[in-house]
Amino acid sequence: MESWDAEQSAAGTGHSEYTGDILIDTTQQADGSYALIDPVRGHTTKDARNLSSSSVKASSGTLYTDADNVWGDGRKFSTDRATAAVDAHANTAWTYDYYKNTFGRNGIKNDGKGATVFVHVGTNWDNAQWSDACFCMMTGDGDGTTDPEQVDLDTMGHEMTHGVTSATANLRYSSESGGLNEATSDIFGTMVEWYANNAVDKGDYLFSDQSTPPWLRRFDKPSLDGRSADCWSKSVGKLDVHYSSGVANHFFYLASEGSGAKTVNGVAYNSPTCNGSTVTGIGNQKVAAVWYRALTVYMTSTTNYSGARTATLNAARDLYGASSAEYAAIAAAWSAVSVS
Secondary structure, eight states: OOTTTTOEEEEEEEEEESSOOOEEEEEEEESEEEESBTTTTTTTEETEEEOOOOOOOOOSEEEEEEEEEEEESSSSSSSSSSSHHHHHHHHHHHHHHHHHHHHHOOOOTSSOOOOOEEEESSOOOEEEEETTTTEEEEEOTTSSSSSSSSOOHHHHHHHHHHHHHHTTTOOOOOOHHHHHHHHHHHHHHHHHHHHHHSSSSSSEEEEEETTSSOEEEEOOOOOGGGOOOOOOTGGGGGSOOHHHHHHHHHHHHHHHHHHHEETTTTEEEEEEEEOOOOOOOOHHHHHHHHHHIIIIIIOOOOOOHHHOOOOOOHHHHHOOOOTTTHHHHHHHHHHHOOOO
């Protein structure tokens, strides 16, 4: 990471939209002001000034600075432009820490370099996006009525994970490999939420439930959105990648929590199986470990669902042994979503 003369790290207070009042890592500059530059993880958070996503470059926008190191007002749809920046800055840090402390991964490309993070991209842009070319995360302000700023924990984790996927398996963003690419971001975005263990935004299996209420996608029965696939079929690869991802999301839930009805962290789930089986989960940390090893060791750019089954079984064998309960659970969960 670069060093800044006469600048030093500081702990700021952030009044966030989604995770309450939190500490954020900032940098005190030579003039005494504070900037949203994370001296630990290297990322910088900027205001895109409503520039469209297609026009954003790393040099675009304005770096956030503040006189007293107290940021935001904690409100959704806030008129204080620093409020969305608090969430984006903190949630990028949580994502970095999840990968570092869980897998020993030192940043998106495992080279210690932090990304540029943009808030207020576009006008009523109800989206978030990762750009390899820019090495940037871009977040919009939601639709202005129902969906607030797209900077919640699992959304930020999702976008940063696209960068991780690009730097590892580089899953092609079409057909079944594209569904696996999207699912990988949903899975690890969700795991960042579990890792943060924040009392305001508890871990769940509802993706983007905070910024796209009541949720954008869900893992226990993806088809509840009216478009996603619960089970693999020959036509899955023809779906939009955000919907073909449902098969892997469903697998992840079943392997983690098991089939049937249950309540987790106050949220009710009821996950069916495609083959009528009963699946017993092994916990999401183990399944995430299997998925990460599969992604970084065994998957390639054209891995399809059958290949993902093989890759995750290889990873489960490496981590837990071929005769382990974990290996058996991974196999059972894939069979339960019709992937053989």
